Amino acid sequence: MEKSLYITKIGNYNDLFKSAQTVREKVFVDEQGDTHDNEFDPFDRSATHVVIFDGEAPIATARLIFKDAQWQIGRVAVLIEYRGQKLGARVMIDLLEYAKTKNTNEIHIHSQCHAQGFYEKLGFRPYGEVFVEADIDHISMVWVK
DSSP: OOOTTOEEEEEOHHHHHHHHHHHHIIIIIIITOOOHHHHOOTHHHHOEEEEEEETTEEEEEEEEEEETTEEEEEEEEEOGGGTTSSHHHHHHHHHHHHHHTTTOSEEEEEEEGGGHHHHHHTTOEEEEEEEEETTEEEEEEEEEO
């Protein structure tokens, strides 16, 4: 059951990056073995970040960027001890709602293949071929308004 005291914040680099970084390092670097240099890039500075907090502790995150002439959601991460509470869906829905305020008609993601079904439940559809990113199979997906 989702804990009702979790607080969601949406903001820019200065407001939320350190909190987002904490979650992403634990999930993508420590747990999945990605490198710090791979995980963090210049797009973080211009991204809109969403972070869910349990009290003061960041526990889930994602980001929205404008890259290659399209809106993209990425870096969706939930700490292992908080999984199964629909927090991944919560950060996605929060960013989709935010993106709608930017008059976007479509949003793209690079989904890890094992998570494709999760994103399909949120309205994303796969396209293209499977590709490898950070040594993990991915598929491009798009959400259309």
